[in-house]
Amino acid sequence: MNTPAYLNALRAFEAAARHLSFSAAAAELHVTSAAVGQQVRTLESWLGVPLFTRASSGTARLVLTEVARQALPDIREGFDRLRLGVARLKEGALGTGLTVTVSPAFAAKWLLPRIEHFQRAHPQTDVLLDTNLRPVDFIAEGMDIGVRYGAGHWPGLVATPLMDEDLYPVCAPTYPLLEQGRLPLERLAEATLIHDLSMAGDPQYPTWRTWLDASGFPGVNAEHGLRINNSAAVLQAAIDGQGLALGRSVMLRDDLRAGRLVRPFGEASRPLAFAYYIVHRPEVADLAKVKAFREWLLAQAASDRQP
Template identity: 35%
Template sequence: MITPRRFLPSISSLLALEAVDRLGSASAAAAELSLTQSAISRQLKTMEDQLGVQLIERSQMRLHLTPAAKVYVQTARSAVQELARAALKLKANPAGGSLDLSILPAFGMHWLAPRLQDFARRHPEVTVNLGTRLRPFDFASEPFDAAIHFGQQDWTGVQYLPIMREEVLPVCAPALTNVNFDTLDTLCAAPLLHLDSRPDAWERWFEMQGQSVTGLRGMMFDQFSTMIQATIHGLGVALVPSYLVQDDLRSGRLVKAWDGPYVSLGSYYLVWPNDRSTPEPLRSFQGWISEQLEPDTSL
């Protein structure tokens, strides 16, 4: 049941309280909301009378939120932001049906984006909104219905739909091959490039080759795209997913730095929270993405 109306302040009062808290004065809040200072003061007084709680401390012509009001305004701000997001969704798709999906940049650009036109054609009733998150998050505090996750099934509180296994290989610019990476020791001594969301990737790769190494250092990148460009320009050897560098290998911009089999350090999954009902747009996306999968059942 919805909370009794007497406990629900008006949106205009909430906006006034939020603006005073954020901007520090009634005059600044009035300017932002295109109101007068007296209008701001009336909104705040109305809210205090309605809730029966002091919200504002007035001193030397300045307004300050009480400690209790500061706690309250954090929740109010989140609620107003959620309402604004809902309004944007409604405006973007008046017929209803939107999917807020968190993606990983490289996977989203190279695997998902080329396929999304097919989803849009087959499900015109669904608007897909994409946002980037590099690591697992709390669905209760983030505005997403589902997410693309890489690694193992170690994200708690979610359900998993396997998408594909990722295989990685060491690559470098052709000019670096004169170093002659013919042993794991020479490769280990090379300038190795690292991704900050996978800080132990090289150590795990060497372990799979039968050699234990620790403390590997080198340049750090936050995305595969910039790391691959650095590799093309000869800054070092990168450990990258094979699907990201197929064109660069074919064109000769990159070459394999080690002539061994590809190895897998993890898989991609579609994940969604298991403590809420599955909205229909997500059901449509789950069904569609299942049809895009490779016939690999070993994930």
């Protein structure tokens, strides 16, 4: 087997092993499922060992053989090193691209209003921003760096703390129930509650029910209101006067400063167990473009903490 065919077969095997599916690997590699299967069979023939068996349930799901399972980490590391080598070569060119993955809400409410400062400081770096509600696969999707919200532990990624957060209610300054910028407690039950469903899958994340109980309002109904699965859209609904939102301080900062939102119960807030983290693969930590963006993010966060 010549070198290009050998590398293509290994690439097909690695993708199929990661997805445990020829069809999913084919979608990633932009080829047919039959082509992936043929590449894997060619590799098995050349090696003289089987790499997959079919799942006993009769589904299309693949099962790695023991020898394939043991070899897979080294093959993945090899492809990672190749990608890193190509990235270093590209850094020698006049222009270089930086792929950044963040959630749509973080992009809209924090990153995009500030990204011009990075582009002015690094005009040779073209930023490709990928906004996703789901955590992306940094290797499969070619991501250099990103910002994630959570507890700080993601397998295979280095996580650097960026910003902590507090949680508190906000609304538009023109919200009809306000009296001199505050919401009378006796009128809280009349307010429309805007629910953020973007973290609904995590039972530790506070909800309106959590906040009401902790604030001494167990009798207020927390089941009614408007439900939205995007944090930026939740805040926009509050800005538009649709009701009260439980806002996260990082997302809120610019809207509060601009007067688009107010805190109808004063300065009381609840710290969140989750925070924002800069994440990247360990092998790209020393790339100049990754270091530059990481340091810029940290500087922006430090600036935001200033009074």
